[in-house]
Amino acid sequence: MSAIQMPARAQRNIVKPAPRTIAIGDVHGCHVALATLVDGLQLTPHDTLVLLGDVIDRGPDSRGCIDQLLALRKRCRLECIQGNHEQMMLDSIDGLMSIQEWLVHGGAETLDSYGKGFGIGEIEPEHVDFIRSWGDVVERPSHFFAHGNYLASRPLSRQPWRDLRWQSLKWHTPEAHLSGRTAVVGHTANKQAEILNLGHLVCIDTYCHGGGWLTAxxxxxxxxxxxxxxxxxxxxxxPPIKTPAAVQF
Incomplete structure (x- = not known):
């Protein structure tokens, strides 16, 4: 047996880590929080990391957050959902929305992360193409992931994108989805930095950019x-399951 060859019995005793599916809430440009969280997760190639959207805007380094995600694709399986802030950025680039409207909703901080005085045309093309590739819903056997909200009576393949990206839980708290899967969402920030657990729905936007936590x-x-x-x-x-009537935002 060579010095680097392992006995057959030892090879059989090697236990591979169980694959995990981990959701991360709204990052909003908080690059230090994202790096700290990812480091603590101790990711393996067997893991899937689902970003729930709103990775950009408001916080200090949206560019750095996108760079981190691009690098993470080499460490685990990465699936990103497009939030309303990513949509605003893309709509501004495509001329479908006033650039000024995006800037006042956090886009100014995003542009500053690429360089003071930079224009929207100077955002790195690789970053723009990467964000364009993000989807609306990620499905797993027991859970599904979306940015903001959903219609409980409609199949996931037929959800309106406006509800998925824009509708706050403050406006509409949905019942359990007809698929029976648990929903995991972000978008509706809890300014007490608390996770919302309704049993059929878990919201993990815990207000990182406002001084709260980034949650996985x-x-x-x-x-x-x-x-x-x-x-x-x-x-x-x-946290323990709450009833919708007991929820305060």
């Missing part, structure tokens, strides 16, 4: 991790 939720195990833009990191827990 492993739907395979129920584990939760959180990080702040200050570099703090903690393991947390999914």
């Amino acid at each position: 939720f492993d739907v395979t195990t129920g584990r939760v991790w959180q990080a702040k833009q200050t570099g703090e990191f903690q393991a947390a827990e999914l």
